[in-house]
Amino acid sequence: MYIELKNINKSYGSFKASDNVNFGIEKGRLVALLGPSGSGKTTILRMIAGLEKPDSGEIIIDGKVVNDIPASRRGIGFVFQSYALFRYMTVFDNIAFGLKVRKLNKQVINERVTELVRLIGLEGFEKRYPSQLSGGQRQRVAFARALAPNPQVLLLDEPFAAIDAKVRQELRKWLKDMIHKLGVTGIFVTHDQDEAIEVSDEIIVTNKGRVEQSGTPIDIYRNPATAFTSAFFGVTSELKDYKAFKSFDEVDEYDKAIVRPEFVKITKKTEVQKYKSSAVEGRVETVEFRGNSIEITVSCNGSVFSARRSLDEPAVEVGEIVDVFIYRIFITHGDSVKLLKNNAIREETVVI
Amino acid sequence: MSAGNNQVISREGTTEIHAQTAGSKAVKIILISVSVIFLFVMLVMPLITVIYEAFRKGLIPYLEAISDPDTLSALLLTLEATVIAVVINTVFGLFAAWAISKFRFRGKKLLVTLIDLPVTVSPIIAGLIFVLTFGRQSIIYPLLESIDFMVVYAVPGIILATVFVTFPFISREILPVLEAQGTDEEEAAALMGAKGFTIFRRVTLPHIKWALLYGIVLCAARAMGEFGAVSVLSGHLRGKTVTLPLQVEILFGDNKFMPAFAVSSILVVLAVVILIVRSIVEYIGKRRGEK
Numbered sequence: 039m040y041i042e043l044k045n046i047n048k049s050y051g052s053f054k055a056s057d058n059v060n061f062g063i064e065k066g067r068l069v070a071l072l073g074p075s076g077s078g079k080t081t082i083l084r085m086i087a088g089l090e091k092p093d094s095g096e097i098i099i100d101g102k103v104v105n106d107i108p109a110s111r112r113g114i115g116f117v118f119q120s121y122a123l124f125r126y127m128t129v130f131d132n133i134a135f136g137l138k139v140r141k142l143n144k145q146v147i148n149e150r151v152t153e154l155v156r157l158i159g160l161e162g163f164e165k166r167y168p169s170q171l172s173g174g175q176r177q178r179v180a181f182a183r184a185l186a187p188n189p190q191v192l193l194l195d196e197p198f199a200a201i202d203a204k205v206r207q208e209l210r211k212w213l214k215d216m217i218h219k220l221g222v223t224g225i226f227v228t229h230d231q232d233e234a235i236e237v238s239d240e241i242i243v244t245n246k247g248r249v250e251q252s253g254t255p256i257d258i259y260r261n262p263a264t265a266f267t268s269a270f271f272g273v274t275s276e277l278k279d280y281k282a283f284k285s286f287d288e289v290d291e292y293d294k295a296i297v298r299p300e301f302v303k304i305t306k307k308t309e310v311q312k313y314k315s316s317a318v319e320g321r322v323e324t325v326e327f328r329g330n331s332i333e334i335t336v337s338c339n340g341s342v343f344s345a346r347r348s349l350d351e352p353a354v355e356v357g358e359i360v361d362v363f364i365y366r367i368f369i370t371h372g373d374s375v376k377l378l379k380n381n382a383i384r385e386e387t388v389v390i
Numbered sequence: 391m392s393a394g395n396n397q398v399i400s401r402e403g404t405t406e407i408h409a410q411t412a413g414s415k416a417v418k419i420i421l422i423s424v425s426v427i428f429l430f431v432m433l434v435m436p437l438i439t440v441i442y443e444a445f446r447k448g449l450i451p452y453l454e455a456i457s458d459p460d461t462l463s464a465l466l467l468t469l470e471a472t473v474i475a476v477v478i479n480t481v482f483g484l485f486a487a488w489a490i491s492k493f494r495f496r497g498k499k500l501l502v503t504l505i506d507l508p509v510t511v512s513p514i515i516a517g518l519i520f521v522l523t524f525g526r527q528s529i530i531y532p533l534l535e536s537i538d539f540m541v542v543y544a545v546p547g548i549i550l551a552t553v554f555v556t557f558p559f560i561s562r563e564i565l566p567v568l569e570a571q572g573t574d575e576e577e578a579a580a581l582m583g584a585k586g587f588t589i590f591r592r593v594t595l596p597h598i599k600w601a602l603l604y605g606i607v608l609c610a611a612r613a614m615g616e617f618g619a620v621s622v623l624s625g626h627l628r629g630k631t632v633t634l635p636l637q638v639e640i641l642f643g644d645n646k647f648m649p650a651f652a653v654s655s656i657l658v659v660l661a662v663v664i665l666i667v668r669s670i671v672e673y674i675g676k677r678r679g680e681k
């Protein structure tokens with residue numbers, strides 16, 4: 039493990055911002071810290087950077103405990119959510135700052151800054167001040183500035199939050215390629231699931247100061263380890279009484295039964311279907327076009343939940359009575375989660 | 391000092407009313423005249439009177455009056471106290487503003503309140519406090535006497551009083567700027583390996599430069615004009631512990647009106663110079679801010 043957090047605790051007054059946090063990150067990986075607002079993501083990042091001191095526990099980078107090493111000597115690149123560009127310095131001076139502090143010679147600084155400016159595609163903007171740049175351009179300057187001193191670790195706090203959707207898309211891809219190309223180890227904070235899935239090699243899900251689960255995006259999506267991740271990840275709906283749906287095993291004690299749109303199959307009365315005997319009837323409540331699919335909410339056995347249909351399939355209408363078949367359900371009890379498969383499918387696997 | 395401001399306010403006021411009572415020119419004329427007359431009576435006339443009285447007997451007596459040794463030493467003492475007050479309060483103001491805006495600590499509210507104390511306490515009372523603290527009845531008086539360091543009725547007392555009354559001016563100007571800026575940029579600089587002083591010089595100072603200059607100008611203006619606290623601590627030892635405002639008072643008390651006005655004119659000139667510097671600082675600062 040290149041970066042490791044061991045039993046990290048951090049409180050602000052009586053509020054526990056980090057509660058026994060443990061995780062490890064391998065070299066060269068880009069990891070997402072994903073969690074709701076206030077779950078302690080920024081706190082974790084600031085502790086790794088040395089801007090905040092943990093109350094207890096160890097932070098290890100490249101085999102060394104860095105708890106007592108000040109931020110200025112950890113050699114970590116940090117991109118702030120607000121970018122924190124130096125307002126009174128030009129783009130060039132912003133990027134050069136970390137190099138000038140190291141007292142490198144002018145020639146070297148010039149070359150490195152020019153190289154980075156080219157990397158972020160801002161040639162010709164060197165003399166501008168941050169206030170004269172667009173949000174996306176500022177973001178890239180912040181990125182270049184953090185990379186200038188060749189850090190081995192790059193931390194990014196919601197790097198795309200202040201950027202509009204289209205530019206964000208481009209920047210995400212750009213960031214991912216760049217980090218892999220440079221071979222640095224990166225951690226970025228986000229509370230956008232799509233962003234985490236799309237950009238990261240690995241996701242660490244945080245909640246109330248704790249790490250709920252970590253793993254590859256697909257792993258967390260398929261096998262949520264806790265009640266929180268099962269409900270947090272993806273679009274989820276809750277079933278009031280899952281036993282009303284046919285052919286599931288009975289579980290005596292549970293708190294919630296959760297379904298995702300991918301778990302639900304909606305069939306028109308006129309269509310043929312495989313699991314007719316295990317389907318139940320439902321009423322279509324809303325139909326919405328989602329760009330690449332149709333999102334439908336149905337009410338069925340007293341619960342309302344979402345499902346998707348492909349654009350190729352015949353359209354359904356609001357008010358229509360349809361057959362609803364559920365492939366699988368997450369059952370939560372306390373902190374634990376259990377996956378129930380519809381027994382009608384038996385050994386067949388469902389592609390989600 | 392407030393001539394410029396008053397004019398601006400009254401002019402804006404009249405256009406607003408003018409818009410509501412469209413066509414009513416009389417109101418506009420009355421309001422403008424009232425403002426102008428007010429300004430004239432309260433500010434311009436007194437200033438003209440000072441200059442007029444100072445030069446009434448001609449240039450030679452004027453020059454004689456202001457080259458009087460007591461007056462010159464008063465001017466020097468005023469400048470000395472002002473420079474020292476500005477330096478001390480700049481250093482203190484920077485530290486205090488920095489501490490208050492950048493760190494979380496116990497007693498922060500108390501510190502902010504204490505900084506404002508000098509402007510809320512009457513200068514006379516401030517003077518008396520120092521007399522009681524450092525004078526003969528004080529418990530530390532024997533100690534001061536043994537090292538031959540006199541505060542009351544001596545130059546250190548004058549300086550102390552001046553520093554005290556101008557205490558909040560600089561920190562009060564910097565504080566809002568530092569608070570608005572937050573700590574992100576400093577943290578970013580620290581993460582890139584910069585040390586405390588480099589961060590201050592390269593990141594923080596450019597932000598507060600204009601506010602700092604403005605604070606210094608205000609502090610200097612107030613320091614030069616200080617009368618109350620200095621008067622209590624001075625003891626009026628001519629040529630030793632008398633500042634320009636005190637010198638004016640002494641001359642006035644001796645019925646030497648012409649010299650009193652002549653000395654006052656020095657203060658007026660200093661005030662005008664400060665006013666000009668202030669306007670320039672404000673102008674440049676604003677232009678920078680807009681960019």
Ligand SMILES: Nc1ncnc2c1ncn2[C@@H]1O[C@H](COP(=O)(O)OP(=O)(O)OP(=O)(O)O)[C@@H](O)[C@H]1O
Pocket residue numbers: 050053054055073074075076077078079080081082229
């Ligand atoms: N300096 C501080 N003083 C007191 N409480 C703090 C401080 N910094 C953070 N907290 C608290 O710690 C908790 C975690 O904060 P943190 O900034 O790490 O959340 P986050 O996961 O980054 O949230 P967001 O997604 O909204 O940025 C919050 O409840 C916050 O109020």
Ligand SMILES: [Mg+2]
Pocket residue numbers: 079080081195227
């Ligand atoms: Mg945050």
